Structures are given as C-alpha cells and as structure tokens.
Amino acid sequence: QVVLQESGPGLVKASQTLSLTCGVSGGSINSGNYYWSWIRQPAGKGLEWIGRIYASGYTNYTPSLKSRVILSLDASKNQFYLKLTSVTAADTAVYYCARGRGSAPGTSPSRFYYYYMDVWGKGTTVTVSS
Amino acid sequence: SYELTQPPSVSVSPGQTATISCSGDKLDEAYVYWYHQKPGQSPVLVIYQDTRRPSGIPERFSGSNSGNTATLTISGTQSTDEGDYYCQAWDTSTYVVFGGGTKLTVL
Numbered sequence: 001q002v003v004l005q006e007s008g009p010g011l012v013k014a015s016q017t018l019s020l021t022c023g024v025s026g027g028s029i030n031s032g033n034y035y036w037s038w039i040r041q042p043a044g045k046g047l048e049w050i051g052r053i054y055a056s057g058y059t060n061y062t063p064s065l066k067s068r069v070i071l072s073l074d075a076s077k078n079q080f081y082l083k084l085t086s087v088t089a090a091d092t093a094v095y096y097c098a099r100g101r102g103s104a105p106g107t108s109p110s111r112f113y114y115y116y117m118d119v120w121g122k123g124t125t126v127t128v129s130s
Numbered sequence: 131s132y133e134l135t136q137p138p139s140v141s142v143s144p145g146q147t148a149t150i151s152c153s154g155d156k157l158d159e160a161y162v163y164w165y166h167q168k169p170g171q172s173p174v175l176v177i178y179q180d181t182r183r184p185s186g187i188p189e190r191f192s193g194s195n196s197g198n199t200a201t202l203t204i205s206g207t208q209s210t211d212e213g214d215y216y217c218q219a220w221d222t223s224t225y226v227v228f229g230g231g232t233k234l235t236v237l
Binding site (some may be wrong): 047049060061062096109111112113114115116118120122123 | 159175
C-alpha cells in the first residue's frame with residue numbers, strides 16, 4: 001500500500017521560496033504509469049491543483065501558478081518536490097501531495113483522456129508570514 | 131478558464147438518498163471524479179471516470195455524467211458520509227479543475 005508523506009517548513013516569509021518534499025513509501029516512484037501531484041487548500045476553502053510530474057520529468061502546472069512553480073523528483077530517494085517562489089499571504093494553505101493516474105504523457109486530449117488522484121498524503125500546513 | 135459549479139450545501143436524512151451535482155460546459159465530454167473530505171482529513175477518491183468505484187468504497191456511492199451535469203448519488207446515506215464533496219475534471223487549458231465543493235449534512 002502506497003503512503004505519501006509531506007514535509008517541510010511550516011512557516012515561510014513573504015517573498016521567499018516555499019519548498020516541500022513528498023516521501024513515497026510502499027512503492028517506487030518510478031514504477032507504474034503514475035504521476036505525482038501537489039494540491040493545496042486554504043483554510044475553509046476548496047481544493048486547488050498546483051501541478052504534476054511524471055517519472056520521466058514531464059510536468060504540467062496550473063496556469064495561475066506556472067510562473068512561480070517548479071516540480072521535481074528524485075527517484076533514488078523516492079521523493080518528489082514542490083518549490084513555489086515569491087510567496088505571499090495568499091499562498092498560506094494546507095499542501096497535499098498525491099499520486100495521480102492518467103493518460104500517458106503527450107497523449108492527445110479526447111473524450112477518454114483521464115487524470116485523477118487516488119492516493120493522498122495527510123497534508124502539511126504552510127503559513128506565509130510578513 | 132474552465133469552471134465546475136457545485137451547490138454549497140446539501141442536507142439529507144439518514145437512510146435517504148443524497149444527490150450532489152457538478153455543472154460545467156459540455157461536462158460529459160470529459161471524465162468526472164469525486165472526492166470526499168472529512169474535517170481535518172485529506173480527500174478520498176470515491177468515484178472515478180464518471181461511474182467507477184475504487185476498491186473499498188461502498189456500493190451506495192454511484193456517479194453519472196450527462197450533458198452539462200455530473201451527479202454523485204449516495205443511497206442509504208449514513209452519518210459517516212458527512213463532509214465535503216468535490217468534483218474534478220480535466221481541461222486541456224486548465225488541466226485539473228475542481229468544483230467549489232459541497233458540504234453534505236446528514237440530519
């Protein structure tokens with residue numbers, strides 16, 4: 001059974017870079033046709049998808065954050081990472097990592113294109129302070 | 131950008147059927163997914179690819195997707211089904227899109 005665990009600083013100063021790690025246990029980050037995603041949720045609000053990375057390094061980012069986000073992974077450590085630059089108070093949220101299942105990278109969108117997150121970490125709270 | 135719209139709240143009596151809608155332009159041209167989130171916990175996938183249930187999800191959870199609306203149906207609703215429900219779809223420009231969430235109350 002795959003388990004994901006987020007880790008990183010709980011407090012980040014405004015204008016600095018938020019860096020989080022997601023450790024994967026119970027399975028290899030390289031095995032299977034999986035993506036590895038980050039999602040966040042401000043207190044009392046809904047879910048916001050940040051982006052995903054495939055084992056090959058293929059990435060997609062949500063347009064609203066694309067200029068500030070970098071996802072990466074280290075298969076030797078079975079971990080993947082989120083970096084969010086130039087943070088503001090609006091980036092304060094619970095950050096989740098999740099395993100994604102979807103159509104292979106580069107697949108042309110169609111009615112049968114699919115992507116969803118089937119295993120989630122417990123989440124980690126990040127507060128941006130001024 | 132693509133948007134998914136859900137009702138903010140739905141109430142149901144124990145044992146009755148709860149239905150939660152998710153609306154979006156030509157939504158049936160994409161798969162829809164549903165997640166259940168209890169307070170203080172991470173989301174759990176309950177429906178994928180419109181109608182399929184992951185292993186371990188009770189049969190009382192079902193989904194449909196037609197036209198501009200996808201629906202999550204919970205038959206014989208139990209108190210453990212309370213929480214927030216989010217629909218999700220894939221859009222070619224926005225990628226993963228979530229609905230705003232629906233708070234289900236069992237009373």
